[in-house]
Amino acid sequence: xIKELWDKGLAVRKDVLGAEYVERNVKAADxxxxxMQEYAxxxxxxxxxxxxxxxxxxxxxxxxxxxxxxRPHEFKVHVKGALTNGCTREEIREVLLQVAVYCGVPAGxxxxxxxxxxxxxxxxxxxxx
Amino acid sequence: xIKELWDKGLAVRKDVLGAEYVERNVKAADxxxxxMQEYAxxxxxxxxxxxxxxxxxxxxxxxxxxxxxxRPHEFKVHVKGALTNGCTREEIREVLLQVAVYCGVPAGxxxxxxxxxxxxxxxxxxxxx
Amino acid sequence: xIKELWDKGLAVRKDVLGAEYVERNVKAADxxxxxMQEYAxxxxxxxxxxxxxxxxxxxxxxxxxxxxxxRPHEFKVHVKGALTNGCTREEIREVLLQVAVYCGVPAGxxxxxxxxxxxxxxxxxxxxx
Amino acid sequence: xIKELWDKGLAVRKDVLGAEYVERNVKAADxxxxxMQEYAxxxxxxxxxxxxxxxxxxxxxxxxxxxxxxRPHEFKVHVKGALTNGCTREEIREVLLQVAVYCGVPAGxxxxxxxxxxxxxxxxxxxxx
Amino acid sequence: xIKELWDKGLAVRKDVLGAEYVERNVKAADxxxxxMQEYAxxxxxxxxxxxxxxxxxxxxxxxxxxxxxxRPHEFKVHVKGALTNGCTREEIREVLLQVAVYCGVPAGxxxxxxxxxxxxxxxxxxxxx
Amino acid sequence: xIKELWDKGLAVRKDVLGAEYVERNVKAADxxxxxMQEYAxxxxxxxxxxxxxxxxxxxxxxxxxxxxxxRPHEFKVHVKGALTNGCTREEIREVLLQVAVYCGVPAGxxxxxxxxxxxxxxxxxxxxx
Numbered sequence: 001x002i003k004e005l006w007d008k009g010l011a012v013r014k015d016v017l018g019a020e021y022v023e024r025n026v027k028a029a030d031x032x033x034x035x036m037q038e039y040a041x042x043x044x045x046x047x048x049x050x051x052x053x054x055x056x057x058x059x060x061x062x063x064x065x066x067x068x069x070x071r072p073h074e075f076k077v078h079v080k081g082a083l084t085n086g087c088t089r090e091e092i093r094e095v096l097l098q099v100a101v102y103c104g105v106p107a108g109x110x111x112x113x114x115x116x117x118x119x120x121x122x123x124x125x126x127x128x129x
Numbered sequence: 130x131i132k133e134l135w136d137k138g139l140a141v142r143k144d145v146l147g148a149e150y151v152e153r154n155v156k157a158a159d160x161x162x163x164x165m166q167e168y169a170x171x172x173x174x175x176x177x178x179x180x181x182x183x184x185x186x187x188x189x190x191x192x193x194x195x196x197x198x199x200r201p202h203e204f205k206v207h208v209k210g211a212l213t214n215g216c217t218r219e220e221i222r223e224v225l226l227q228v229a230v231y232c233g234v235p236a237g238x239x240x241x242x243x244x245x246x247x248x249x250x251x252x253x254x255x256x257x258x
Numbered sequence: 259x260i261k262e263l264w265d266k267g268l269a270v271r272k273d274v275l276g277a278e279y280v281e282r283n284v285k286a287a288d289x290x291x292x293x294m295q296e297y298a299x300x301x302x303x304x305x306x307x308x309x310x311x312x313x314x315x316x317x318x319x320x321x322x323x324x325x326x327x328x329r330p331h332e333f334k335v336h337v338k339g340a341l342t343n344g345c346t347r348e349e350i351r352e353v354l355l356q357v358a359v360y361c362g363v364p365a366g367x368x369x370x371x372x373x374x375x376x377x378x379x380x381x382x383x384x385x386x387x
Numbered sequence: 388x389i390k391e392l393w394d395k396g397l398a399v400r401k402d403v404l405g406a407e408y409v410e411r412n413v414k415a416a417d418x419x420x421x422x423m424q425e426y427a428x429x430x431x432x433x434x435x436x437x438x439x440x441x442x443x444x445x446x447x448x449x450x451x452x453x454x455x456x457x458r459p460h461e462f463k464v465h466v467k468g469a470l471t472n473g474c475t476r477e478e479i480r481e482v483l484l485q486v487a488v489y490c491g492v493p494a495g496x497x498x499x500x501x502x503x504x505x506x507x508x509x510x511x512x513x514x515x516x
Numbered sequence: 517x518i519k520e521l522w523d524k525g526l527a528v529r530k531d532v533l534g535a536e537y538v539e540r541n542v543k544a545a546d547x548x549x550x551x552m553q554e555y556a557x558x559x560x561x562x563x564x565x566x567x568x569x570x571x572x573x574x575x576x577x578x579x580x581x582x583x584x585x586x587r588p589h590e591f592k593v594h595v596k597g598a599l600t601n602g603c604t605r606e607e608i609r610e611v612l613l614q615v616a617v618y619c620g621v622p623a624g625x626x627x628x629x630x631x632x633x634x635x636x637x638x639x640x641x642x643x644x645x
Numbered sequence: 646x647i648k649e650l651w652d653k654g655l656a657v658r659k660d661v662l663g664a665e666y667v668e669r670n671v672k673a674a675d676x677x678x679x680x681m682q683e684y685a686x687x688x689x690x691x692x693x694x695x696x697x698x699x700x701x702x703x704x705x706x707x708x709x710x711x712x713x714x715x716r717p718h719e720f721k722v723h724v725k726g727a728l729t730n731g732c733t734r735e736e737i738r739e740v741l742l743q744v745a746v747y748c749g750v751p752a753g754x755x756x757x758x759x760x761x762x763x764x765x766x767x768x769x770x771x772x773x774x
Contacts, residue, residue: 070586
């Protein structure tokens with residue numbers, strides 16, 4: 001573990017995905033999966049996400065990539081992250097329409113279905129929070 | 130919305146996927162997702178599916194592409210659409226075997242599992258309809 | 259090698275891709291690559307392509323899958339195979355438009371560019387043949 | 388062809404990709420490929436790119452998606468489009484680093500190699516223009 | 517069916533995936549899906565898996581490919597197969613970290629989540645067996 | 646830059662890919678692409694490749710993943726790296742046959758074509774070195 005990257009990464013990760021969600025994930029790690037936690041926290045959050053670039057744009061770019069890569073679980077996590085980072089639903093919509101045109105209609109249809117689920121969960125979390 | 134494409138598209142979409150299913154989808158759309166409904170209905174159904182080409186072949190080609198693209202939800206929708214368009218189970222089988230050879234055994238195994246689920250749902254729908 | 263599958267497969271493969279092209283490929287194989295020749299000839303051509311199904315439809319399905327899979331070299335080989343199997347340019351066009359809608363505009367644009375190259379080579383081969 | 392979408396789309400497409408490049412493409416189209424020109428111009432440029440959303444962000448999102456989709460030719464076209472739309476090289480760099488983390492190191496390495504080629508061509512075009 | 521390949525393939529398949537699991541799958545096959553069983557058993561298990569190569573390495577290579585191909589169901593089946601073939605959890609972990617770096621962080625995160633599920637099911641099966 | 650990771654990573658990278666090739670790449674980097682060099686060297690080579698795991702197996706796993714990911718340039722680089730790491734041509738062949746079965750025949754055909762090119766270049770380099 002590279003302590004400095006881990007600390008910086010963990011802070012951004014909690015900002016974007018929520019402290020509780022992140023702590024639950026880290027706590028659930030065991031010897032088998034801990035190096036994955038390290039890599040995600042240090043390389044992705046500690047190195048990439050701390051570079052000079054608007055978080056809102058990072059979020060929109062992520063939603064497009066995760067649709068193209070066909071990773072529904074991470075996609076939903078990052079829809080919520082995008083809302084937390086201040087993306088509007090209109091901005092998210094525009095990116096997902098771009099997915100439909102560039103990655104094809106089935107990718108677009110799925111992105112909208114998952115985004116609506118994630119947004120409902122996000123709103124529910126706020127109400128019950 | 131381009132009224133003429135929407136109307137033509139909605140008609141074909143209902144023919145292939147079932148009027149009830151399509152109406153439920155359109156009705157469920159909100160401000161966020163309505164433009165996706167428009168794009169799918171106008172570009173995909175109103176423009177592509179109304180072009181001169183046998184619907185049966187469109188369906189078979191779709192099943193192969195949706196397997197390669199790894200989109201299980203849309204794949205199942207289009208297995209039912211293929212049956213509605215008059216594809217036989219033997220024809221669907223041959224396309225899915227082609228998927229297994231060209232996209233790899235795991236893609237083939239998954240396509241057969243999903244196709245059997247979709248066919249069972251289709252038969253159930255006919256019985257209870 | 260399973261002699262019966264190899265013989266049946268080689269015959270179909272030559273029918274579809276051209277005897278000269280196939281013989282050149284088989285002759286170029288060495289100890290390293292010969293098992294790949296076996297697998298392609300026996301499983302793909304000897305088993306799949308000899309099953310009861312119109313070769314024209316197999317070709318159209320292949321063009322869609324190879325576009326989705328992003329394999330330009332094999333795609334061009336199978337455009338020529340499709341013409342040999344009696345697919346018209348109109349039928350090929352319709353499948354590639356379907357690629358554009360379902361796999362996205364970039365996949366469609368690339369499929370058309372490659373198809374035109376392959377068709378020009380095919381016509382050239384006929385003239386010079 | 389839907390005249391209104393075509394006209395609006397052609398204008399944006401020329402703005403982003405350059406009038407000369409687009410005219411050459413449209414002129415090169417024949418009966419076989421013309422419907423693909425129509426679809427790209429009307430659906431992609433006439434419908435999507437005229438919607439309310441910053442062109443700079445559309446460009447950055449596109450670079451990420453085209454990397455994930457592994458479409459090198461279209462990727463290079465859109466690197467030049469991104470520069471035309473006012474994206475800085477620093478912004479493009481940040482998106483490509485995000486590609487490296489989310490789509491994997493090989494996707495990132497390739498994106499940087501292609502981007503540098505495209506940028507050199509873009510600068511060359513400006514000098515010789 | 518090619519009897520010799522089927523018999524050899526069925527034996528290896530049972531060794532790796534478990535006799536009960538395989539018999540259940542074969543028994544569940546009907547006219548529609550039986551050719552897929554044949555292809556998987558003969559080409560994949562009877563031809564590939566009986567070639568001279570350590571089963572442990574085949575398993576590790578498979579986990580990487582199934583992650584890249586995004587096939588969660590088959591991935592979990594092969595995590596259990598890897599354990600049966602004698603791969604340690606440390607070896608599996610190293611391959612999945614390689615997935616995270618080469619296929620991207622979301623592919624790695626998903627691979628670890630699925631692997632932990634599969635390992636828990638495997639341990640449970642041993643306890644209750 | 647994290648000096649310790651960079652130094653360790655650069656050493657392994659040179660071991661596997663050749664000192665001259667790596668130095669040329671690093672030297673060619675400019676402000677735009679240097680962070681990609683950093684990420685590849687530190688995360689991929691400094692972190693992943695220095696973990697406890699046989700380099701030969703890392704190489705074989707990489708060839709399978711790069712085939713599945715469809716990255717021909719990086720694939721060829723890693724065929725040469727695999728030979729340098731002591732993989733035999735028979736071992737590489739077995740992995741590529743596994744690619745053909747699990748990722749589909751076109752992926753296998755391409756992997757063999759590229760591998761033969763890379764092997765010829767590798768042999769040539771040794772002769773002229």
